Amino acid sequence: MAFGTFTTPITWQEGEYTVTRTNSWSPPGDHPTGAGMLLYVKDGILEKVEGDPEQSITKGAMPIRMLSLPEYVYSPYRILHPMKRARDKRGDDSAWEQVSWDEAYDLIVENVRRCTEQYGSNSIATFVGTGREAGNWGPTMSCRVFNSPNIVYMQSGWSCYGPRMACTSYVLGAPYPELDYASQYPTSYDDPRWQRPEVILIWGKEPLKSNPDGFWGHSIVDMYAMGTKFIVVDPRLTWEAARAEIWLQVRPGTDAALGMAFCNVIISEDLYDHDFVEKWCFGFDQFAERVQTMSPAEAAEICEVPEEKIIEAARMYAKAKPAALQWGLAVDQKPNGIQMGFCCLAMMAITGNIDNPGGNIMGAIDIGGLGSGYTDLDPQSKINEMIGVDEYPAMVRTQQFTHPDTVLDELEKEDSIFHMGFFTSANAIANPCNLPKRWEKALDKLEFNVVMDIVMTPTAEAVCDLFLPVNTYAERDMYVATHYGACGTWIGAIKKAITVGEAKSDITIMRELGTRLRPELWERYKTDIEYIDDQKLCTLKTPDGRPLTMQDLFDHGSYHVDYEYRKYEKGLLRPDGQPGFMTPTGRIELYSTMLEAWGDEPLPYYEEPPTSPRSTPEYAEEYPMVLSTGARTWSYFHSEQRHVPLLREVEPWPLVDINPKDADRYGLHDGDWVWLENDNGRCKMKLSVQPGQKEGALASQHGWWYPERDASSPSLFDVYEVNVNNLVPYKTIGKLGWGAPFKCLMCKIYKAEPSADIDRIEEVYHG
Template identity: 40%
Template sequence: MMDYPDFTVPGTILIWGANPLRSNADCFQGFWITDAMKRGSQLVVIDPMINWMSAKAAVQIQIRPGTDAAVAMAMNHVIMEEDLYDHDFVEKWCYGFDEWRERCSEWTPEKAAEVAWCDADDIRKAARFIATNGACAAPFGVSNDQKRNGVAAYQSIFNMLAITGNYENPGGNTIAYDPWGTVMSYVAGWDEGVLTPEMKAKRLGDKEFPLHSVGFSALGQPDILMKALETNNPPMRMSFCMGTNPFVNMAPDASRAYHALMNVDFAIACDYRMTPYIAGCVDLVLPIAMNWERNTLRCWFTPMRANRKISTYYEAKSDEEIVVLLGNKMNPEFFQSKGISTDMDMLEYIVQQAPNHTWSFQDLYDGKADGKNYDWPDRPYYQYKTGGLRPDGQPGFATATGRIELWCTMFANLGLEPMPKYEEPAESPVSTPELFEKFPLVLTTGARNFEFFHSEQREQAHMRATYPDPRVRINPEDAKELGVSDNTWVWIEGKRGRCRQRALITEGIMKGVVEADHGWWFPEQDGNAPHLFGAFDSNINNLTENCNPGPYSFGADFRSTLCKIYPCTPENSAVMPGTEVVVNGGFTKNPEYGNPAVAAYGEQQ
């Protein structure tokens, strides 16, 4: 991208709750940020942890997890009150500016600083830097997705980029889409006419969440799915999982998720190795092909690339082959009408559906795309002026008003809050002060490291040699008060359960906050129940909450909950979490644990 003729290095790169060098070290190309820094870009970093990037930042703010929207609204407040916004862009291309200005008026830097445990002057400095230091780019990760107030946080951040004119400009933010307009998202046939209206009506979550009812997501709402698994209403007879390790990595309240998944009559998993989920819940395992054993497309905001299979190992099949085999059994009329009988047919069909495809899949596969097996389409700036962002080809953005909506008309039409509104996390020193007395530390989790990709690579000896055990980062002042020594095993406990990790005492984490590893299991341990490769013993998702999403159905407080920490001893380690969950029925069966609402819900069912 830096070779693109019109590219300009951003004056400022805003990094909010992310660490791109670790989380995007692959083909998402997080390293572009360090290249831009060498060419003059300066950083503004918002994060509870100090990392390499924040240590190099012009402005670095440590905030209490879950308070992102408050800080972002305060930064908007500064930019508007100090008249630092882009008047021309706001007047021509933003909708709802006056309403947004009024909404942010109460969020002074002092108010946000009190909420977020940071300094008001730092908020002012960050806002001024973003508004005045040239173009601002804001790569973002998933941290705000994992907070109940996450939609408001992202709206506030993106509104700030809008009022400073940092959309579709060189060095700013462009609207991301797959090359050629290819549909590679997980829409499961939703827009292909594959599913009948009767089938669509069975999708879970439409009745409870308005955004789902209008097709904002092609997927069933996962919290409603969890309740269906628990209550058998509607009955869930079979599960089919490809490349996932649910209760180790992605499922909050791991104990609850495990028992819900055990209610499925017949479970199938596709994977390349044994995992705790397979060992504990699965009836049939399909061996999956590795990357060099599959033909596929790769195009996530990058060049459209064709990957060629170079070998086949025994009976392992690729995701694409499995989908085609199942599709021809379950919906032969559709697959036959499209001429899809092989993985190559399906990949060609996907490419041919793209409205702006330059080459066929076969051309890419054979390296005929100008002598390459990839194509990087032209991506001009300022497409809102030329009609490149709208299906109708008219100037503007792909919204009902044709403008960037600071006041969202779609949300308003669905009866949802149209503008960001700060809300405290479900568990916090403010919203649950009595719980905070028992669990006086704010817990965040989900940060990535170089050695692993979520729950993957724990079996690789060279990775484990550099990172052998899970770690929880604790401020030295907190560690002293807790009687915790560096590198010792400690219990991390919340109202839903506990897990153990090694203490990493560091000044890099703000006082009153702890940051724990996620995705941990131990392939070298016993895989039989109740051990399941230690899937629950160090699982931070023993503490996170299920079935309490934000009002938009997106976002939950996985990164902002409460806990306490204390040293592990032989006495308090006599019953490990794996036994507690698998043998004893889960933490909610123990009177010392259990969300009362969850326990009552279970009794009602």
């Protein structure tokens, strides 16, 4: 273990400014990368922010989302006091009235106790979002405050990170493996234990824009400058693809066929690591036989990429020492996603690039309680009561969340178990939910709904009765951990610099509610720091052997886990201390006994997307374009930050990318407003003609709404006009309940009229 090597304290005076060293997380939203920041405050006002050059991971660089923090903090759209309205006034923006925190808490306590007495505590559902800090506290809020196991992430098939995490659990028995970018070392790339990857295979991911799940995207640029070569699998010409040695412009939704073909080449050409496979892998012969059923020629036809490029890319990855694989959201967002994830893990394993310097690193058994909030809850006592556990046990028991599609089923019943909802970091209607109008109608049936957020959102406006204002990371003490702690490499301090209004932190709200509802569990914690020290940091040890505390992070700025490679050789991945992996066989399972036990095939297989030119040719005649949603942007994190002028100036409108040949075919031009439509619904976006976009395929942004438009129903900031999730079908998911076709839809595209107020909005945001 080692602390950071900062030369200045966490706060200091610089002329008129008090400077505070901190790390970003949320809100405003961003995945847990922890961009190092210096906050400059004068007379209690945050005036400017700069990157922290001494932060070992980000080294002074910052996403534009972080640079816009002052505009975010002082935005006129922010809500700074609790507000309530009557249930029969939902959707009426004028009905909100300011209340005190005590009155807000009294309303929640009254309704929790009423629901618990009348229907049981399981009638309360906690709805959580993705990535933002509060997503980490959702399980704790649900289980420890409301005594309900019904924690709900509302995206069909839990299609964000969940399939990859589950597949890793089944195959490796460990947390998600990540590219080794030296985040575990205070001196970063200069540590002699680290080795630069010779090749990085980037599959369905754009890390430079997304900084996903704790990975610092700019490290890709650093390694590229050092000489690392890229192989990129993506239908779009991303920054990474433009610099790749090999770019495979795959047809969206066909990745599992390509992954099987990669494994076929590596094994048939004897490019695999015999020693690692023999010692540490289970089921190699069966796996090898299965991938022989997908030849590079067949994969080339399915995926619409040249056969010779598939072979060349597989050879290049297998021969590189070391090599790393970055697998992204495109793996999750298809019903066949678990199988693609299986192939990714197998490629890491058979080439010996698991937990090695410059390969894919792994978390250990104990991640310090930094994950999803279950370490102090014993969820097994109520997991059998979770919604969806009978229909999709593999998902519910692995993820320990309810199944989102079955939650919608339950909400729509006349005698639904659910009667109260608590929304934390969850703008469901604008972001994760497919068929969002259906979700809105179902959520509106609940008797009492509470939301914690920064600004009024479409979801809060549509279905909520009480609004609790959350503060930003500039206004709270907290920590940030890469990969939510799952890879256990680095923890940084978030230090309070300012106070704005009456907004409170997610933990403060949870702690104060918990003290009122279940004092036996909460009243001993008088501050957020006491709770964090006792429940989150306590299992991590400082260099002198005592438990890590928030004060240590404030004193030193950051903490780096004493990382060990090849933990499987040292008994560090198993609770019994034996060498190997925490799977039923003790090895990486290329023949997955867990998948077999859950009722799926134990070996990877390929299935066409539910609708595609090959699987549904008649449907494709009416809806001929393949649509991949969720394209990442520089400016926004999912549905957040649309109200920030700087960011709207950079990226003012929702975009959908199209190849020039397709644009000509449909008589469209760059900058046109267009409708995307299929039999589920439609949405309006602005067209961006991109020569690097795959012909026959579209790539759209997501999470859009217009904060400057009418808040009240039915408008709800015109969220339904621009919500691409209108096109995503219900419960079109994989066999075990994972993955939905967010990135392999079919649609038609045609010209739309611009909105009538477009000139006014240009004036609002762009002068």
